[in-house]
Amino acid sequence: MVDDQSAYPRELREKYIMSKTLGSGACGEVKLAFERTTCNKVAVKIINKRRFITSAVRDTDPAFNVNTEIEILKKINHPCLIKIKNFFDAEDYYIVLELMEGGELYDRVSRSTRMKEATCKLYFYQMLLAVKYLHENGIIHRDLKPENVLLSSSEETCLIKITDFGQSKILGESSLMKTLCGTPTYLAPEVLSSLGTAGYSRAVDCWSLGVILFVCLCGYPPFNEQNTQLSLKDQITRGEYTFIPREWKHVSDMALDLVKKLLVVDPNKRLTTEKALEHPWLQDESMKSTFQELLSQTRVSMHPPQTSRLVCRSDVLDRGGQIH
Structure with missing residues (x-):
């Protein structure tokens, strides 16, 4: 059941058989594909150039070169970051990525059953390692x-991978602007107050990690429209999150302490990824050995068993989503 292959550029067709659509967004779609040489599944993100390369991107960055950015991203190699396998610059952009069959963390936290604190810790540890690696690589x-x-x-005990990293870098400022126009639930206060004009630093990622950890632990976002006293922007710029004690009664004090140290309005006082990894909550040898075990399993079986149903809906297209 494959589409007509002739719609795709020849160099892509030579390496991959294109299959069904996994997800779509404002600038294109993600399709399932099979590598001809191995029959392995991959995800191909197709970015519509006409919709994406606006004159705004050209004006702000005349030396804009997607190929260079993709080359940098191809060199990035970390088990908790989605690997870019290939890139084709034709009538549209085609970014070939490894396929993740477990879907998005968004869907896991949106379920009615709360995630266990131990699972949150395993996932968050991996997120910190991945973001630390990105920051070390500039x-x-x-x-x-x-x-993302x-x-x-x-399975609940699994590896996670961060995707869309450098998306705003690869494709100019438009994805950042899209975020600003959408739901700023995960945006750091300094981004909102400068509206993307200031040269803010890697600390913006540490804030977003704090928001993700908050949501994973208690099941609702710290800053949300339901809080009618303050606008979303004011909640974030003041660092005033909605704390519902009954939703936190099953969460350890140490986990909450880490959240508080990441959701600090002053970027200079916010924990870095290095400091967060030293936090007492993450000094958990059994969690770290679980992670090492998962890593060694993936190295042994580079061809995982076929799952009966493909859960992954969209590898990389963002859905400006708020958790309800």
């Missing part, structure tokens, strides 16, 4: 949210 993600954290399987 990349700020700028759009961390549960939609993907799970390797539908």
Whole structure:
């Protein structure tokens, strides 16, 4: 059941058989594909150039070159970051990525059953390792949210991978502007107060990680429209999150302490990824050995067993989503 292959550029067709659509968004869609040489599944993100490369991007960055950025991203290699496998610059952009069969963290936290604290810890530890690696390589993600954290399987104990990293870097400022126009639930206060004009730092990612951890632990977002006293922007710029004690009674004090140290309005006083990894909550040898075990399993079986149902809906397209 494959589409007519002739719609795709020849160099892409030579390497991949294109299959069904997994998800779509404002600038294009993500399709399932099969690598011809191995029959492995991959996700192909197709970005519609006409819709994406606006004159605004050209004006702000005349030296804009997607190929260069993709080359940088191809060199990035971390088990908790989605790997870009290939890139084709034709009538549209085609970005080939590894496929994650467990779907988005967004769907896991949106379920009615709360995530266990131990699971939150395993996922968050991996997120910190991934973002620390990006920061060490001079990349700020700028759009961390549960939609951009993907799970390797539908099992609760699994590897996670961050996707869309450098998306705003690869494709100019438009994805940041999209975030600003959408729901700023995960945006740091300094981004909102400068509206994307200031040269803000890697600390913006640490704020977003704090928001993600908050949501994972208690099931609702810290800053939301339901809080009628303050606008969303005021809640964030003042760092005033909605604390509902009954939703936190099953969460340890140490976990809450880490959240508080990440959701600090002053970026200079906010925990860095290094400092967060040293936090007492993450000094958990059994969690770290679980992570190492998961890593060694993926190295042994580079061809995971076929799952009966493909859960992954969208590898990389963002859904400006608020958790209800």
